[in-house]
Amino acid sequence: MAVHELFSYLCVGDAQAAIAFYCKVFDATEKFRLVEPGGRIGHVELDLGGTTLMLCEEFPEVEIRRPEPERGHSHTLHLHVDDADDVVARAVAAGARLAMAPRDHFYGERSGTVIDPFGHRWNIGHSIEQIEPEEMQRRYEQDPGC
Structure with missing residues (x-):
């Protein structure tokens, strides 16, 4: 087995706001996004200086949830x-x-x-x-x- 890359994949409550934040603060650029018919953002890839950061909104039906910072990290x-x-x-x-x-x-x-x-x-x-x-x-x- 060979590992070729490791990507951070974050779940956020509001992907549009997260994209705007990461672009503004970290100079990220959006590579692409996938949006469900109902508007939920299912996948976004951002480029941060040659490194890919992936994002999605919550999918509680499959246990994908945003963090709860009040509980620690x-x-x-x-x-x-x-x-x-x-x-x-x-x-x-x-x-x-x-x-x-x-x-x-x-x-x-x-x-x-x-x-x-x-x-x-x-x-x-x-x-x-x-x-x-x-x-x-x-x-x-x-x-x-x-």
């Missing part, structure tokens, strides 16, 4: 960008909730975390230093909270 999407501070600020200005302001981390990245208006958790970062895993581990043991 089972996953985080990590978006690596040129300027984390700028993208985090853009996300917050567009309606995301700031979960962690951008800061420098022991693993060589500056990043912050937002919860988008659709309940998905995004860690947005950029590289500030190239660090070998052994050094990351050493730093982590010294100060895991940094």
Whole structure:
């Protein structure tokens, strides 16, 4: 078996609003969408700098549901960008909730975390230093909270 790609596939309550948000904040472009006769958006593909993000609206009849942020998060999407501070600020200005302001981390990245208006958790970062895993581990043991 060979894995060729891995796509994030998000369920949202309002795909049209999510598409607008991701295009505005992450400079995504819509590749295509599939819409049911009743108007429910069943599938959308967005291009984020050469990476595909897939979206759909809820399909409770087959157990596909949007997240419930009040219950916590089972996953985080990590978006690596040129300027984390700028993208985090853009996300917050567009309606995301700031979960962690951008800061420098022991693993060589500056990043912050937002919860988008659709309940998905995004860690947005950029590289500030190239660090070998052994050094990351050493730093982590010294100060895991940094």
